Amino acid sequence: MFIGHFAVALAAKKTVPRVRLGTLVMAAQWLDLLWPVFLLLGLEQVKAAPGITRFSPFDFVSYPYTHSLAAVVGWAVLFGGVYFAIRRNVRGAVVLGLLVISHWVLDWFTHRPDLPLYPGGPKVGLGLWNSVAGTLIVEILLFVIGSAIYLKTTRTKDRIGSIGLWCFLVFLLLMYFAASFSPNVPPQNQLAWGALSMWIFVPWAYWIDRHREVRT
Ligand SMILES: [Zn+2]
Numbered sequence: 627m628f629i630g631h632f633a634v635a636l637a638a639k640k641t642v643p644r645v646r647l648g649t650l651v652m653a654a655q656w657l658d659l660l661w662p663v664f665l666l667l668g669l670e671q672v673k674a675a676p677g678i679t680r681f682s683p684f685d686f687v688s689y690p691y692t693h694s695l696a697a698v699v700g701w702a703v704l705f706g707g708v709y710f711a712i713r714r715n716v717r718g719a720v721v722l723g724l725l726v727i728s729h730w731v732l733d734w735f736t737h738r739p740d741l742p743l744y745p746g747g748p749k750v751g752l753g754l755w756n757s758v759a760g761t762l763i764v765e766i767l768l769f770v771i772g773s774a775i776y777l778k779t780t781r782t783k784d785r786i787g788s789i790g791l792w793c794f795l796v797f798l799l800l801m802y803f804a805a806s807f808s809p810n811v812p813p814q815n816q817l818a819w820g821a822l823s824m825w826i827f828v829p830w831a832y833w834i835d836r837h838r839e840v841r842t
Contacts, residue, residue, distance in 0.1 A: 627733055631655050649709065656729065657729045661821060679756040694741070
């Protein structure tokens with residue numbers, strides 16, 4: 627899943643309005659933000675395998691540190707713990723931890739059974755990616771709902787708050803379509819550098835959020 631994770635981050639603003647959108651995006655995307663780092667370090671592997679699912683042409687050969695359920699629970703505790711240490715906001719910390727776990731749950735719906743329960747353990751995945759239409763419908767629907775919730779929860783303070791947000795949403799959608807329908811299937815290193823570029827959305831989300839305020 628790709629924009630579905632952003633949808634969850636946008637929607638979470640309603641539950642924890644004091645937490646910055648950048649932090650929410652970082653939590654919901656945390657596993658995929660770490661993943662390219664582990665790929666480049668040679669600790670995890672992915673392989674181009676066109677046709678392995680109808681939607682995604684990648685074989686996630688091994689990613690125990692970023693995408694095994696046991697490791698994800700550890701990352702969630704760490705993420706929530708660090709946030710609590712800095713902000714002393716229990717509710718925020720809990721929601722951020724749940725956002726980290728939500729990434730795995732959404733991936734569990736979409737991936738074929740390639741997500742380990744623990745490193746070396748049995749692999750699970752419900753395989754939504756075996757349906758192109760199903761994947762697009764679910765993910766775009768989530769994205770529209772998440773965006774609508776964020777728009778309803780906050781209002782803009784200036785033009786950056788509205789233009790910046792709309793650019794953010796449209797750019798994500800365009801990236802999603804480009805990645806989904808690109809005929810070229812990059813090898814591991816190229817994919818990892820591409821995935822690293824997703825970090826740009828974290829400061830971008832902080833920037834938008836600073837130019838918006840919670841509706842009262
Ligand atoms: Zn993922």
